Amino acid sequence: MRIRLNLECPRCGGALFMEEDDKNVSVYCIRCGLRVSWKLRDAARRAVKNIDGSLIFDWSSVIDELYLELTINH
Ligand SMILES: [Zn+2]
Secondary structure: OEEEEEEEOOOOOOEEEEEEOOOEEEEEEOOOOOEEEEEHHHHHHHHEEEEOOEEEEOHHHHHHHHHHHHHHHO
């Protein structure tokens, strides 16, 4: 799965994408290659929320945190 994010690369201003495979979730820039990845298990630990007894995977909070990490690391 690959999704174009409505965010710009903090280093070069290029388009950012989010990609998920069976092990990792990553946010990366297609222009300069800046990238940050989390293991899915870690992402799930941070993102799964219990809302009225249903477990919800909150992608937006994962994207926010990955983007923050990208900004710090760039
Ligand atoms: Zn970039």
